[in-house]
Amino acid sequence: MFRFSPIKGGIHPDSHKDHTANRDILTSMPIPERLYLPLFQQAGASALPVVGIGDPVLKGQQIAVTGGGLSAHIHAPTSGKLIAIEDIVAPHPSGLPAPAMVLESDGDDLPLEQPSICNPFTRDPEELATEVEQAGIVGLGGAIFPSAVKLRQGRRFEIKTLIINGGECEPYLTTDDRLMQERAEQIVEGARLIQHIIEAYAVIIAVEDNKPNAIAALKKAAAPHGKLRVAVVPSMYPMGSAKQLIQAVTGEEVPAGMRSNDVGILVHNVATAYAIQQALCFKRPLTSRVVTVGGSCIASPHNVEALFGTPISHLIEYCGGLKREPARLIMGGPMMGQTLPSINTPVMKGTSAILALSPEEVNEKSPDPCIRCSRCVSACPMGLVPLEMAKHVKADSFDGAQTYGLRDCILCGSCSYVCPSHIPLVNYFEYAKGELKNQRTAAQKLAYTQQLTKAREERIEKEAAAKKAAKSKKRRSRDRSASKSTPSSTPSETSSSEPTAENDS
Amino acid sequence: MKTTADLLMAAAPHAHDKSSVDRIMLHVCLALSPVTAWGFYLFGWPAIILWTITCLSAVASEAFCLWLRGYKINRVSDASALLTGWLLALSLPPWAPWWIGVGGSALAIIVGKHLYGGIGQNIFNPAMLARVALLVSFPVQMTTWIYVEPISHIPAPDLVTSLSIIFSDGGEYLSSTNQLTDGVTGATILGELKTAYTAHTVAEVSSTHFQWWPALTGITKGSMGETSEILILIGAAWLLLLRIISWHIPVSIIATIAMISLLFHVGDPDRYASPILHLTSGGLLFTAFFIATDYVTSPSSPFGKILFGCGTALVMFAIRSWGGFPEGAGFAVLFMNALTPLIDRYCKPRAYGRDFKGKARKLLKNARKVI
Numbered sequence: 001m002f003r004f005s006p007i008k009g010g011i012h013p014d015s016h017k018d019h020t021a022n023r024d025i026l027t028s029m030p031i032p033e034r035l036y037l038p039l040f041q042q043a044g045a046s047a048l049p050v051v052g053i054g055d056p057v058l059k060g061q062q063i064a065v066t067g068g069g070l071s072a073h074i075h076a077p078t079s080g081k082l083i084a085i086e087d088i089v090a091p092h093p094s095g096l097p098a099p100a101m102v103l104e105s106d107g108d109d110l111p112l113e114q115p116s117i118c119n120p121f122t123r124d125p126e127e128l129a130t131e132v133e134q135a136g137i138v139g140l141g142g143a144i145f146p147s148a149v150k151l152r153q154g155r156r157f158e159i160k161t162l163i164i165n166g167g168e169c170e171p172y173l174t175t176d177d178r179l180m181q182e183r184a185e186q187i188v189e190g191a192r193l194i195q196h197i198i199e200a201y202a203v204i205i206a207v208e209d210n211k212p213n214a215i216a217a218l219k220k221a222a223a224p225h226g227k228l229r230v231a232v233v234p235s236m237y238p239m240g241s242a243k244q245l246i247q248a249v250t251g252e253e254v255p256a257g258m259r260s261n262d263v264g265i266l267v268h269n270v271a272t273a274y275a276i277q278q279a280l281c282f283k284r285p286l287t288s289r290v291v292t293v294g295g296s297c298i299a300s301p302h303n304v305e306a307l308f309g310t311p312i313s314h315l316i317e318y319c320g321g322l323k324r325e326p327a328r329l330i331m332g333g334p335m336m337g338q339t340l341p342s343i344n345t346p347v348m349k350g351t352s353a354i355l356a357l358s359p360e361e362v363n364e365k366s367p368d369p370c371i372r373c374s375r376c377v378s379a380c381p382m383g384l385v386p387l388e389m390a391k392h393v394k395a396d397s398f399d400g401a402q403t404y405g406l407r408d409c410i411l412c413g414s415c416s417y418v419c420p421s422h423i424p425l426v427n428y429f430e431y432a433k434g435e436l437k438n439q440r441t442a443a444q445k446l447a448y449t450q451q452l453t454k455a456r457e458e459r460i461e462k463e464a465a466a467k468k469a470a471k472s473k474k475r476r477s478r479d480r481s482a483s484k485s486t487p488s489s490t491p492s493e494t495s496s497s498e499p500t501a502e503n504d505s
Numbered sequence: 506m507k508t509t510a511d512l513l514m515a516a517a518p519h520a521h522d523k524s525s526v527d528r529i530m531l532h533v534c535l536a537l538s539p540v541t542a543w544g545f546y547l548f549g550w551p552a553i554i555l556w557t558i559t560c561l562s563a564v565a566s567e568a569f570c571l572w573l574r575g576y577k578i579n580r581v582s583d584a585s586a587l588l589t590g591w592l593l594a595l596s597l598p599p600w601a602p603w604w605i606g607v608g609g610s611a612l613a614i615i616v617g618k619h620l621y622g623g624i625g626q627n628i629f630n631p632a633m634l635a636r637v638a639l640l641v642s643f644p645v646q647m648t649t650w651i652y653v654e655p656i657s658h659i660p661a662p663d664l665v666t667s668l669s670i671i672f673s674d675g676g677e678y679l680s681s682t683n684q685l686t687d688g689v690t691g692a693t694i695l696g697e698l699k700t701a702y703t704a705h706t707v708a709e710v711s712s713t714h715f716q717w718w719p720a721l722t723g724i725t726k727g728s729m730g731e732t733s734e735i736l737i738l739i740g741a742a743w744l745l746l747l748r749i750i751s752w753h754i755p756v757s758i759i760a761t762i763a764m765i766s767l768l769f770h771v772g773d774p775d776r777y778a779s780p781i782l783h784l785t786s787g788g789l790l791f792t793a794f795f796i797a798t799d800y801v802t803s804p805s806s807p808f809g810k811i812l813f814g815c816g817t818a819l820v821m822f823a824i825r826s827w828g829g830f831p832e833g834a835g836f837a838v839l840f841m842n843a844l845t846p847l848i849d850r851y852c853k854p855r856a857y858g859r860d861f862k863g864k865a866r867k868l869l870k871n872a873r874k875v876i
Binding site: 243247254255256262263330335336338339357362364368369370373374375377381383388404408413417418422426 | 517518520521525529585623624625801803805849854857858867
């Protein structure tokens with residue numbers, strides 16, 4: 001039927017948010033005895049530990065530094081002692097081990113002494129960006145992209161609109177919703193700080209229309225500030241995706257292959273804005289986050305402010321434990337979240353939710369053949385043709401899949417959600433994207449090798465030519481010197497170029 | 506807790522809208538049921554028997570093919586074969602002999618569907634493929650349209666007589682009343698147009714044979730399912746409401762037929778029938794809502810669907826107006842089915858951040874880098 005929507009496609013999954021949306025965030029969860037802090041919990045490179053085993057640490061102390069390039073610092077969520085750096089089961093469907101720092105809590109929760117801070121709005125934006133980096137803040141909406149990198153990128157562009165993303169379109173999740181309801185002022189201040197850093201002209205806090213309380217709280221908090229407005233967007237999935245939110249709020253599309261920076265827009269999540277406010281105003285590094293513990297198998301679903309490293313079993317226990325055996329345990333939302341291999345994995349920076357879903361909620365069935373109903377086409381928020389893409393990926397024709405838009409796929413899973421044949425479409429695309437990346441890497445490697453080989457050949461030729469020239473020169477000079485009867489020194493070119501050739505070969 | 510292996514298999518998304526192939530197929534069957542029930546009432550026991558054997562043989566053919574191809578037989582529960590049989594039955598003359606139903610179903614399922622690779626793989630709409638093959642092969646049986654004899658009326662055949670009509674030559678019923686020759690049967694309005702316009706103008710035929718009320722209610726000659734426009738629209742509304750079909754194909758078919766027939770009708774009313782006649786006669790609405798919207802054989806993008814609908818309507822109009830057959834719906838759909846892969850290839854939806862050609866959109870001029 002006709003559809004009037006600010007974005008293409010999209011789906012309307014059952015929100016399941018009622019259980020937690022009206023309950024306060026639980027902030028006083030007892031500190032677990034041991035915290036497990038994986039070194040890889042941000043986009044980019046793993047962090048590097050800077051504290052030795054057995055060393056005492058204080059709450060907020062930096063215990064691992066950025067691994068260079070794209071990465072983020074990690075701070076101690078509480079005071080205690082670092083007892084090991086060992087492999088734990090990573091919160092990843094593979095269940096493969098990943099290195100983590102194990103922190104034994106001393107129960108005192110002693111904070112690191114922080115210098116007093118002056119009003120951040122009077123300070124230099126570059127300095128503030130560095131401070132955000134120091135606080136180890138990453139995008140808390142799910143992308144876990146280091147925020148400081150994003151801020152610095154934003155500074156290099158003329159940003160007209162800063163959008164603070166309060167979309168939270170994933171079913172079950174209410175962390176942002178609760179945060180907006182309870183800490184609206186801090187979020188608004190965080191938004192203004194980001195605006196200050198990137199020197200954006202205007203700020204829009206975009207919230208889905210299924211969160212009336214959050215909208216009211218934000219409007220109240222935003223009222224004293226001009227150039228900051230709350231925009232209400234229709235609730236649908238994937239409204240929280242940056243590209244879709246930009247389209248819904250500004251009507252603009254980010255051209256394919258470009259970033260939102262290029263169209264003068266920057267998107268940050270509300271939880272990130274809150275974290276930035278905490279870091280800049282109170283010098284509190286990112287050591288905890290609000291996690292939705294939900295799903296019909298959880299006895300008492302709640303939002304919990306959990307320290308990073310808290311074992312998930314601890315969190316579930318705190319929410320009354322499991323009512324029944326879950327069919328699936330998920331980290332993140334049901335649309336894009338990952339299954340957890342074990343309940344002993346820890347909460348990380350990107351953990352927005354822990355969901356224990358019943359078989360009815362998951363509704364998994366074995367796939368049937370595609371009947372070309374084209375529901376995936378109408379559901380795709382990017383305007384792609386998932387059924388054709390899947391057909392090509394199945395035949396290993398990645399180029400064919402590209403012509404139907406594989407490159408633009410944001411892996412939101414809307415196509416899989418609506419497929420009546422239960423075909424795991426998005427998994428095909430994930431696989432194909434991975435394969436394409438491998439192919440690109442291989443091609444780059446090959447090109448680089450070829451380039452090196454060519455360079456080497458050219459150089460060897462040049463050297464040979466130089467040698468020849470030098471030899472003939474030498475001979476000539478010898479001939480000349482023989483005639484003049486004076487010995488000449490060895491030519492410098494030959495001696496200097498020989499070792500290089502050896503090194504490279 | 507479950508073991509790691511159990512949890513490993515699952516990949517996002519961990520939610521589903523609970524749709525399934527069998528649900529879709531059964532909803533279409535449900536949407537067909539008003540018009541089918543009305544057909545049963547109008548055409549009596551022979552129609553019920555023909556419908557039953559057509560559906561049953563479609564399901565049996567499907568089961569046979571699945572067994573032959575080594576699939577699980579319980580795949581017939583996706584109801585796709587039932588729907589094919591159902592659609593075929595509705596497009597047959599209501600009193601056609603049994604072997605038309607059985608042969609048609611077998612043709613539709615075995616040749617039209619499984620030879621191409623089963624569900625989702627066929628190029629042509631199986632029901633229409635069978636109907637057209639039958640029409641070409643057995644033109645007499647496929648164009649023997651009976652007059653309406655509601656099931657309760659005295660002259661309507663009872664169950665036993667009906668069985669003999671379907672399974673043998675109709676025995677005494679047809680011969681005694683001499684029904685088949687002129688009593689019960691006759692041409693449809695479109696057939697009338699085709700055969701009579703040499704002697705009479707279209708306007709004359711229309712005025713003598715076309716009446717509003719019978720055309721809309723279906724109390725007129727025709728296939729079992731294609732006569733009552735009102736009930737077809739009710740079924741179609743159900744499918745549109747559930748978003749099982751989209752508006753693109755039916756609306757473009759109806760709009761194109763209306764416009765083109767209006768154009769010709771205004772130009773030469775003696776030669777070309779009015780849009781009203783076109784829209785209410787034959788299988789136009791039935792085709793537009795139930796046949797042309799078949800997922801497998803129609804394009805997947807909205808624009809492709811509109812193109813498909815327009816093409817179907819044009820071919821249909823051409824056959825009706827200038828072709829040798831009175832009704833062109835089946836041929837038109839098959840013709841456009843053949844073009845569907847081509848349409849799909851060239852009518853992709855515009856992707857986010859790209860233009861229609863698939864190139865990245867240009868950056869707006871006022872957005873620029875600062876440093």
